[in-house]
Amino acid sequence: MIKRxxxxxxxxxxxxxxxxxxxxxxxxxxxxxxxxMFGQNRVATYFDLESRPDQTRLQNPELALSSLKxxxxxxxxxxxxxxxNVLRVLVDRPENxxxxxxxxxxxxxxxxxxxETLAGRVEFVELTGFTLAEIKPKDERKLWLRGxxxxxxxxxxxxxxxxxxxxxxxxxxxxxIPQLGISIPAAAMRRFWTxxxxxxxxxxxxxxxxxxxxxxxxxxxxxxxxxSGTFMIRxxxxxxxxxxxxxxxxxxxxxxxxxxxxxxxxxxDFQSLTGxxxxxxxxEGFALEQTLGVxxxxxxxxxxxxxxxxxDLFFLHDGRRYGVEFKYSEAPVATKSIHxxxxxLNLEHIWIIYPGVEQYPVHEKITVLPLQNIGDLKFSKKTxxxx
Numbered sequence: 149m150i151k152r153x154x155x156x157x158x159x160x161x162x163x164x165x166x167x168x169x170x171x172x173x174x175x176x177x178x179x180x181x182x183x184x185m186f187g188q189n190r191v192a193t194y195f196d197l198e199s200r201p202d203q204t205r206l207q208n209p210e211l212a213l214s215s216l217k218x219x220x221x222x223x224x225x226x227x228x229x230x231x232x233n234v235l236r237v238l239v240d241r242p243e244n245x246x247x248x249x250x251x252x253x254x255x256x257x258x259x260x261x262x263x264e265t266l267a268g269r270v271e272f273v274e275l276t277g278f279t280l281a282e283i284k285p286k287d288e289r290k291l292w293l294r295g296x297x298x299x300x301x302x303x304x305x306x307x308x309x310x311x312x313x314x315x316x317x318x319x320x321x322x323x324x325i326p327q328l329g330i331s332i333p334a335a336a337m338r339r340f341w342t343x344x345x346x347x348x349x350x351x352x353x354x355x356x357x358x359x360x361x362x363x364x365x366x367x368x369x370x371x372x373x374x375x376s377g378t379f380m381i382r383x384x385x386x387x388x389x390x391x392x393x394x395x396x397x398x399x400x401x402x403x404x405x406x407x408x409x410x411x412x413x414x415x416x417d418f419q420s421l422t423g424x425x426x427x428x429x430x431x432e433g434f435a436l437e438q439t440l441g442v443x444x445x446x447x448x449x450x451x452x453x454x455x456x457x458x459x460d461l462f463f464l465h466d467g468r469r470y471g472v473e474f475k476y477s478e479a480p481v482a483t484k485s486i487h488x489x490x491x492x493l494n495l496e497h498i499w500i501i502y503p504g505v506e507q508y509p510v511h512e513k514i515t516v517l518p519l520q521n522i523g524d525l526k527f528s529k530k531t532x533x534x535x
Contacts, residue, residue: 150282150298152182158273159186159249163219166271167239168248170262173275174379174405175253175324176316178298182275183221183251191218197227209234216246225250226327232265239269253324276379277301277405279441281523288520292434293418295407306417313411317341320380330374336361340371344381344401345412349429351452352383352398372401379404382437387449387462389493396452402433409433428476435474435501435519436461442523451493459489459498471498478502482510490514499525 159182162169171179180196187194193216195202206212209231213220225231235248250262262270277296280288294300294309297316303309321334321341343357352372354365361368375381383399403409409430415421421430440448445463451471452458461472471493473486480502490498490513500516507524509515517525 149181150278150302152178152185152282154281155182155273155275156186159183162271162273163247163249166269167244167246168235168250168262168266168270170270170272171249171251171275172272172379173253174297175320176297176299177275177277177379179251179253179275180223181298183223183249186249187219187221192221193218194221195223197222197224197231203228206231210237213246214238214241219247219249221249221251223251224253226252229261232261236265236269239266274379276437276441277407280438280520281442285520289418292406292431293410293415293421295405295410297405297407300407309407310411310416313407317408317411320378324378325374332371332374337371337374340368341375341380342412344372344375345403345409346426347401348403348409348426349432350401351396352401380408384436384448384450384461387451387493389451391453391492393453393455393457396454400450402436404437406430406434406437431476431503432460432474435503435522438519438522439472439501439525442525451489457485457488457492459493462493468496469493471495473498473500475500475502478504480516482514486514487511 159169159171171183173179184194195206197203197206206228213234222231235250238244238246239248278291278298278301279296280291283291283301291301293306294303295313297313299312300309300316303312317338321337325332325334325337340357340361343360347353347357354368358365358368372381372383376383380403382402382404384402385399386396388395388397410416410421413424413426415424421427424430439461443463445465447464449462450458450460451462459471460474463470463472471489480500482500486498486500489495495513498514500510500514501519501522502516504518505520507515507517507521
């Protein structure tokens with residue numbers, strides 16, 4: 149079993165601060181395992197709300213939960229949305245000492261109901277698949293190829309991993325989306341998802357996709373929002389400056405798990421991946437997710453103009469501006485474009501992240517940083533903890 153100390157620490161801090169903690173993420177990313185691991189040395193009661201016996205135990209939820217001590221784990225809480233009101237009543241009681249950990253499989257309904265019913269009482273922790281910080285350095289390529297879903301990454305072979313991912317995609321389309329109350333034919337969503345794989349790392353263009361599929365821009369936008377709300381797709385929003393240049397205002401689209409992207413592109417081994425025309429875009433998305441996993445900020449954007457100037461990742465920290473470029477290259481250099489972006493956006497520093505092993509400065513405000521050293525990124529969670 150791969151330990152996840154950073155996620156355990158996030159849970160511990162959230163439960164200390166708030167009476168309710170919501171652990172969110174896609175199915176099969178390890179939420180249940182993490183919750184059970186967290187509750188091992190604590191007084192904890194576990195309910196699987198997709199289990200009929202546990203549903204029976206909660207027929208009178210206020211009575212059943214009010215008598216429990218320590219920590220209560222409610223897994224797949226979107227299966228019993230009426231519990232949100234019960235939790236609000238329980239945590240507002242002056243004598244309440246119980247902490248509630250609620251788990252949801254990437255449900256937009258969960259986010260909405262918990263935000264409204266439990267406003268001021270809940271803290272959110274998002275869990276992804278495995279990250280570079282949680283695996284052995286030698287397994288970086290395997291993580292990129294297979295993605296971070298535990299069963300995909302830990303499979304005994306690339307073939308077994310691909311088989312698991314295919315099953316995951318089918319289950320997601322045929323069961324998970326309908327369970328969210330969304331009635332979209334699985335074949336149509338599979339086709340959209342596959343087409344989207346070819347747009348990975350590019351600017352969202354609803355009209356172009358709509359023409360290809362024979363649907364309206366509004367329908368395409370709805371499909372995209374479903375995949376974003378279920379943590380399958382990341383929409384990286386653009387940053388706007390008060391400049392004379394025409395700036396891109398549509399989001400950039402990335403698959404949040406590289407293994408799912410590769411499955412939809414029929415890339416089952418490392419050789420086929422490195423020989424594919426979209427290998428650079430695939431690595432960019434993989435490196436982006438690893439970077440966002442360590443940054444201690446939610447103010448993340450990209451920047452691009454129609455004249456060609458662009459920055460892969462722009463973020464703010466303590467009111468200052470920073471940038472990241474992702475380069476699938478053996479020895480990246482600071483291009484004229486990077487120097488231009490540094491000046492135009494008035495950045496404090498730019499990091500060029502690449503798949504190599506050497507870290508070196510190319511300018512007083514530009515550093516080339518290996519992806520394997522991403523935890524050393526200035527203003528990362530790891531750096532902040534050491535400070």
